[in-house]
Amino acid sequence: MAAMTRLFRSSSSSSALCFIQRSLSTAAATEFKSQSGPPRIDPKDRNVQWVFLGCPGVGKGTYASRLSALLGVPHIATGDLVREELSSSGSMSKQLADIVNQGKLVSDEIIINLLSKRLEVGEEKGESGFILDGFPRTVRQAEILNDVTDIDLVVNLKLPENVLLEKCLGRRICSQCGKNFNVASINVKGENGNRDISMAPLLPPSQCVSKLITRSDDTETIVKERLRIYNEKSQPVEDFYRAQGKLLEFDLPGGIPESWPKLLEALNLDENEDKLSATA
C-alpha cells in the first residue's frame, strides 16, 4: 500500500497510454496473447493507474472522480462511455440500450473498443495515468488489462445490499450540467453484526432541480438484476486482484462527509497537500 501511493510524478507516460490503447484495440479484435508482454514502465516514472471496483450504486463514480481531481489523472468510467454511445445516433446504440436496460453486461469486445477509443483521445490530449471505474467487470477484462499494463491499486468499495438498492433508486442526474445527486435519505439498521448506516441526501442546487433525470436502468427490478450480475461476474474480479495482493477493501462508513476523509486516510493521501508531496 505504501509504495502504491508514492507514485505521484508528473512525468509523461503518454507513450504507455498509447501502448495500452493499441493493445486493447488488438485485444478487441483477437484474443490478446502476451507471450513476451509489453514493456513495463516503473510506477515511479508515471502517474497512478488505479481501478475502482464495487457494486452498482456504491459510489465508485463519486470517489473516483474526487480522487482523479486530487491526483491529476483522468477518471474513466466505462458506464459513462456506454451512456455516451447510447445517446449518440451510432449504429451500436439500439443494441446497447437493450442490454443496459436489462441490467446485463455489454460484451467484452464492445467495452474494450469503447475504452481503447477513450484512451486514444486521452493520449492525443497528453493524458497520463488513470482511475478506471466500472472496468474490469469480468475476469476476462481483468486478464486483458493485466496483459497490457500494470495496475498499481484496486479499491473495492463496499456497502450492504439494502443500502445499495436505496442509493440507486434515489440517484438523479442533472441533464444540463451532468452532475450526480441523490434524493434518498438513508437510515439502515445494521443486522447480523453489520453496522448502522446513515446517509444524508445529496440535493441539487436550485438551478438543477427542474432538470433532474433518473437513469433508465435505476429501477428496482433492473438494479436487483445488476446486483445479481455483479455477484456472478464481477466478484471473481475482486478475487483476481486479491490474489495479486492489490485489493484495498474499503467499507464505506456513511455518506461523503464521513467516507471521504477515511478513504484519503486509507490511501495515505492528504487533500491539502500538493499531490507531489503525498506520501505513503
Ligand SMILES: Nc1ncnc2c1ncn2[C@@H]1O[C@H](COP(=O)(O)OP(=O)(O)O)[C@@H](O)[C@H]1O
Ligand atoms: N466493464 C464493463 N463491461 C460490461 N458492461 C459494462 C461495463 N461497464 C459498464 N457496462 C455497462 O454499462 C452499464 C452501466 O454501467 P455503470 O454506470 O458502471 O453502472 P453501475 O451503476 O451498475 O456500476 C452496466 O450495467 C453495463 O451494461
